[in-house]
Amino acid sequence: MLVRLLASPGGGLGAALTLVLLVVGLAAPLLAPYDPFAVDGPALSRPTGAHPLGTDALGRDLLSGIIWGARTSLLVAGCVAVLVSIVGATVGLLSGYAGGWADDVLMRLTEAFQVLPRFFLALVVIAFFGPGLDRLILVLGLTSWPLLARVVRAEVLALRTREFVEAARVHGASRTRILLREILPNAVPPAIALLGLVVAQVILIEAGLGFLGLGDPNVVSWGALSSEAQQFLRVAWWLSLFPGVAILLAVLGLNLLGDALTDVVTGRR
């Protein structure tokens, strides 16, 4: 499966970009040459040997900012992914396997969450409770699961009548056992493929909020970097370009990876 994934150009590129995001985010303290908040260079310096991506209006190193920004993006995206997996998989499994009225109730609930405008909901929450990563993660996590729940439910519906599931029923396996041992492992690959796409959206929303100045002021974020860069668009192109490129590459990588995974899982490649 991995071989088939990496064999396609999209999958290979996506996997590489995602890997870079992961490594940079995890190893930010080791990789960043300077403290992202420390003033340690001339203000608005062009990219030089000492500051490869230049510095901002206060003389802070942009490369360090982007590296620490990756960590923020990764933290938000990772936590949201965990929340989404737990809620989405549970709702999908229960809804698909139970059927009947339980399925109806859960699916209507899913639809209710699906029509919530996530970005504005996040805006409202931040406006009420003030900026902070924790509430951002919570809001995004609790609103991003419907798509995953639907995919898992569809998989469960397809799997529950398969012969190996019937075999487990014949042997007297309990519902929990059938769900966790027989059905879930087979529903995971398509869910993971979708998760990549959900995470990419979350990164975009986080950057968007940062851009509007609603990010956590205590951590560096790509959105906040881009936002500050606005004022210096004509004099310091690097301040706008590099954070933008970082967002672009991260989202592109995750999308490509998600698409390629979907193709591999559904046997289209």
Add this chain to the structure above:
Amino acid sequence: MSAAALLRIRDLVVHFAGRSGQVCAVDGVDLDVHPGETLGLVGESGSGKTVTVLAALGLLPPSAACTVRGQALLDGRDLLTMAPRQLRAVRGREIGLVFQDPMTSLHPSFRVVDQVAEALLVHNGRLTRRDARDRAVELLETVGVPHPGRRVHDYPHQWSGGMRQRAMIAMAMANRPRLLVADEPTTALDVTIQAQILDVLRAARDDVGAATLFITHDFGIVAELADRVAVMRAGRIVEDAMAQQLFATPQHPHTVALLQAVPRLDRPVPERPPVAARGTPVLAVEDLVTHHRTRRGAVHAVDGVDLAVHAGETVGLVGESGCGKTTLARTVLRLVDPTAGRILFRGEDITTARGRRLRTARRGMSMVFQDPYASLNPRMAVGDILAQPLRVAGRYRSSGGPRRIAELLDLVGLESASATRLPAEFSGGQRQRIGIARALALSPDLLVLDEPVSSLDVSIQAQVVALLDRLQRELGVAYLFIAHDLALVRQLSDRVAVMYLGTVVETGTREQVYERPTHPYTQSLLSAVPVPDPARRRGAARIVLRGDVPDPSDPPTGCRFRTRCWKATSECAVTDPELVVRPGSDHPSACLHADTHVAVPVGRQPDGQREVSEPRRPTTG
């Protein structure tokens, strides 16, 4: 002789680009089809028979995925080097094609009649649409579609599989081709429908005088139709001989092995070991009814069935698709809830058992499924699959853990090292062995086998049947053996029940049902099975049933079989015949006119001459 060949394939080689390098699917095939001749191309799955023909007709995907070398000469013109435009003119006009699956080979969103008309229009620009449609209706009439004139607005989904295959034949024959290529045209169909379609194909071939290339895995069909037979194995032709000669004195060991593996109705079967003392049956089913609720109303899948299976015996359940045999099996195992009736397992009523009581009962029965590719969890190692029933019953440790797994693998003839591997690493036959081992893990008293070998090749089929036979002798398990293959059921069963539209129409010991069948349905089923021996070609002497199986949500009044029966009288429409022993017979039959006379036991005839008191019915309804 070869100079006059209509289709002449020379040194055909096909390579597919696989994930791990090139795969050679066809490896130097030479094949001739002479005018007016029917050539049967036989082989097991993966032997390259279909690829050979697709390659010769230029129907394989573009060269990126595969490479084709060699020659395929139609009247001296090489189809492999022909310009695509010319090739298209040849296909459909000079060569007619019929494919395996009638359910997918018609376009779902065009009317059937228009699709047949299209076949005419493509190759004849001067034809008007109206004329083409009239001609299409005529063609459908000749292939036995009842009242095609009334069906001009029908779409494919409104037609049964047999009817769709007739439409495919009409399309293939539309331009009176010189070569007809049929790739497993009856494999997806029931045996009585297969008999109809073979008749239609034979008639169409004789009418047009086309040479025929018939691809199949079934030696019975080959014996029935082919003048000459070519046997393929691993991309090569291993034997090519006249049909009579090939069946009488097969030369190649592979042909010999294949012919021996085919279960046959015309050969004696091994004796069954005597079943020990009767007493309480392992499984008893009393007046069982299972209805499926659908939007169009209740489908009477099982409608009043009585059945008993005793310890150590095999009860064979035969019938065509949709007769309710699988639903019956699933109801017995309580995978489906019965609508009425009783299920007794070891004397205990489990009809409405739930929870713990049901789980306890289920430990004593088990099931082997039809599809070895769907019945094993692809993400579980074989050892875990086998351990599952033990773990669920809480007996994994007490039964010996890994030792028990190794024991089970050994029982079905697999290495104990298989336990750590995933199902994907095994072939279909090996997977079915794993499925059998899993079913036996808890040493059940009853094993329900739902078409356990129908998706396997004959040689593998024979091995699995031998395994099942051995296991029953060693372990004394009772089998409820469900299959559509009558010859196969005969090999393994002590008693047989024949199902039609949710009810058992005839039941008795193997000898009674196979040698002295009294129900017309049993008789026609037995008569429809092609016998792999060209000397006993039955052709005209076969009982060919009319039409299709009626809709099970709206079964006919009275006797359910009467709409297809040649003996039906006005009484049959009002009286629902009970399953009782009829005068002049020794076993129960649900027919008012039960009589052994009409169809003489199959395979007991010295030659193709059969006394059938009733003249053969035309296949049109």
